[in-house]
Amino acid sequence: MGGLILGAALAGCALLAQAPDLAARRPKGPALPQGRTSPDLRPGEAFALAGPDGAVQSWGEASAEQALGSLAALVWLRFEGDAWAARDVRFKCPGGAAGCTRPKGHGRVDLAEALKGDCRLAFRTWIAESAAQWVEDYGEGVARARLEEGFRPFLGARLPRADRLPDFGPAWTGDGDLLRTTPAAFLAWLADPAQFELLSRCRRTLGSASFHFRDLVGTEDWWTHAGVDAQGAWVAGGNGRAAALLRIRGACSAEEARARFRAILGIKG
Ligand SMILES: [Zn+2]
Numbered sequence: 001m002g003g004l005i006l007g008a009a010l011a012g013c014a015l016l017a018q019a020p021d022l023a024a025r026r027p028k029g030p031a032l033p034q035g036r037t038s039p040d041l042r043p044g045e046a047f048a049l050a051g052p053d054g055a056v057q058s059w060g061e062a063s064a065e066q067a068l069g070s071l072a073a074l075v076w077l078r079f080e081g082d083a084w085a086a087r088d089v090r091f092k093c094p095g096g097a098a099g100c101t102r103p104k105g106h107g108r109v110d111l112a113e114a115l116k117g118d119c120r121l122a123f124r125t126w127i128a129e130s131a132a133q134w135v136e137d138y139g140e141g142v143a144r145a146r147l148e149e150g151f152r153p154f155l156g157a158r159l160p161r162a163d164r165l166p167d168f169g170p171a172w173t174g175d176g177d178l179l180r181t182t183p184a185a186f187l188a189w190l191a192d193p194a195q196f197e198l199l200s201r202c203r204r205t206l207g208s209a210s211f212h213f214r215d216l217v218g219t220e221d222w223w224t225h226a227g228v229d230a231q232g233a234w235v236a237g238g239n240g241r242a243a244a245l246l247r248i249r250g251a252c253s254a255e256e257a258r259a260r261f262r263a264i265l266g267i268k269g
Contacts, residue, residue: 039264044232044249046183047264050191052241058184065182066247068154070118070227071234072174074190077115078198079150080130084111085201089129091122099170101227112205118227118254120173127168140164153189154179174229187245190236199238224261226254233257 039047041060048058068075077084091114095105099121106119114122134143141163148159158178159166171178181189189195206223224237232249235257246261 041264042260045260045264046247048183048187048245050187050243054188054191054193056184056188056191058187060183061247061249062184063182065180066249067174067177067229067231068179068181068186069174069229069231069234070225071181071186071236072154072172072179073115073118073120073123073227074198074202074225074236075151075154075179076123076127076173077201078195079147080126081111081198081201083130083133084126089122089126091119091125093119093121115205115225120170120175123173124168124170127172131165131168135165151179153185154181156180174227183245183247186236187243190238190245191243199240199243202236202238203240224258226257226261228252228254228257235261237261 038059041047044061046058046060046062046064048056048062050056089111090108092108093100093102093106095103100106101118101120106113106117106122109117109119109122113119131143134140134146144163144165147165148155151159155178158180166172170176190199202225203221203223206225222237222239224235226233226235232247233252233254233256235246235248235254237244244261244265246257246264248257248260252260
């Protein structure tokens with residue numbers, strides 16, 4: 001399975017190699033459906049959209065800082081996705097009593113299933129395994145510096161100074177306030193060319209719905225990643241040319257959040 005993921009990731013890279021041509025044929029910046037100049041947002045929603053040139057437009061409460069929540073999984077996928085795919089990681093989730101997002105547990109999950117189901121226990125287990133490997137490979141001081149570098153956009157100055165690795169508790173998979181972002185800042189990070197391999201992996205792992213945001217992206221498949229936390233829900237998505245991010249404050253299920261994401265983009269699920 002690891003070979004499959006790597007092979008498909010390489011195929012994704014070949015597609016991405018065409019991106020500059022596609023970008024050159026398109027107008028600057030993203031367009032909204034049917035000539036609208038702003039999306040129809042409800043109170044408490046924030047929406048950000050990045051087009052082929054990486055320029056980010058945002059609406060609603062897009063500059064309000066909030067907990068990273070389920071988006072932490074995407075940052076970890078960027079940080080350790082290659083290693084986890086190569087190891088073909090697996091996990092058996094015992095469920096809510098042990099601190100996961102689904103009370104009955106997620107059962108046996110691989111990387112794709114953990115990502116889709118927001119199985120934070122699986123991620124914490126794999127993070128701990130990775131951390132042990134980093135220490136063995138290049139020592140704890142270097143591992144710490146690399147971790148700080150990778151998570152700096154979401155950590156601010158909240159991580160106490162140290163030369164050892166932190167305990168990778170729930171805060172590192174999106175619970176609480178350690179990792180924070182704004183919708184506009186996270187989408188800018190996601191749309192950065194440095195994230196091409198992450199986006200390729202997301203598209204392969206999470207993409208299934210055929211979305212029709214015709215003005216911007218035609219009928220290509222969009223991947224989406226949704227998750228809920230104590231303050232609301234996040235939905236991130238993209239299709240290789242464009243990326244978008246929705247934040248909803250307040251009680252909302254992952255499915256409801258995905259439906260809003262599609263409605264705001266004016267696309268059919
Ligand atoms: Zn789980």
